[in-house]
Amino acid sequence: MEQAEIKTYTKPQIGLHNLMALLIIGLYLFGLALESFDKSVRPDYINIHKLGGLAIIALLAIRFVSRLITPPPAMPATMGPLFVKLAHLGHYALYLLMAVVPLSGVFMSLYAGRGLNLYFMQVASPLVENKPLAHTLHEVHEVGANLLAALVVGHVLFALYHQFVLKDNLLYRLSPRGK
Ligand code: HEM
Ligand code: HEM
Numbered sequence: 001m002e003q004a005e006i007k008t009y010t011k012p013q014i015g016l017h018n019l020m021a022l023l024i025i026g027l028y029l030f031g032l033a034l035e036s037f038d039k040s041v042r043p044d045y046i047n048i049h050k051l052g053g054l055a056i057i058a059l060l061a062i063r064f065v066s067r068l069i070t071p072p073p074a075m076p077a078t079m080g081p082l083f084v085k086l087a088h089l090g091h092y093a094l095y096l097l098m099a100v101v102p103l104s105g106v107f108m109s110l111y112a113g114r115g116l117n118l119y120f121m122q123v124a125s126p127l128v129e130n131k132p133l134a135h136t137l138h139e140v141h142e143v144g145a146n147l148l149a150a151l152v153v154g155h156v157l158f159a160l161y162h163q164f165v166l167k168d169n170l171l172y173r174l175s176p177r178g179k
Helices: 011-036 042-069 081-111 131-166 170-174
Strands: none
Touching (some): 011 042, 011 170, 042 081, 081 131
16 A cells, blocks of 8 residues: 555666666676677677667657656655765666667777667778777776766665665555556
8 A cells, every 4th residue: 555655766767777677687798798709700799789789869859858757756755865866866877877888889890980789780880990089988888887886886786775674665666566
């Protein structure tokens, strides 16, 4: 009964959050594993990683529009104004890195002169090759991905702290059984 009074995100927002969370965690671990694959199969796996990353960019654009149309529900009343501000700041930082990491991946690849294999057609890089810039973007991609991973760990710890210590049932706001 009590759960019905908790404000939740909408079903599409919940679906997007959970789908993107799974995809990003998968892409991060897959990205780390890329180095260990044999040279003969590595380009194929890198291509799969790139396609997954492009899906994140598309989903992020949809999420951005959906957030403009339906703003997130107000934070639980138990949270003081400072913590509400900090939570918003953390969420904006997550959004920023969710854009910077895949976009740096795209431009790193394009400036390295590598296109994309869509399986039914090959897309060549439209940019003039620039190895030093590709190298810098690789650094941004790697450092950005690690920062995103650290932020996600903090984000999950905060969510669990809310759920099990403050007991305000924060996770229900993102549960598929929500609104
Ligand atoms: C790659 C993994 C993840 C990313 C990038 C991510 C990102 C985000 C972002 C950006 C928001 C803010 C939504 C908004 O108000 O616009 C959010 C909210 C939330 N996330 Fe995640 N998340 C991830 C994983 C998780 C996991 C695994 C959990 C569960 C333990 C979780 C629990 C929550 C909760 C409870 C909220 C709602 C907070 C509130 O109502 O203010 N997230 N997440
Ligand atoms: C949220 C999405 C993404 C995450 C979390 C992610 C994460 C990672 C991680 C952790 C690595 C290993 C570290 C490194 O060597 O750089 C990596 C490598 C790589 N990523 Fe991503 N990535 C994402 C999206 C993309 C996209 C969209 C592209 C390109 C279209 C891309 C292209 C690459 C390439 C080419 C490598 C291998 C670099 C090399 O060692 O040669 N990534 N990614």
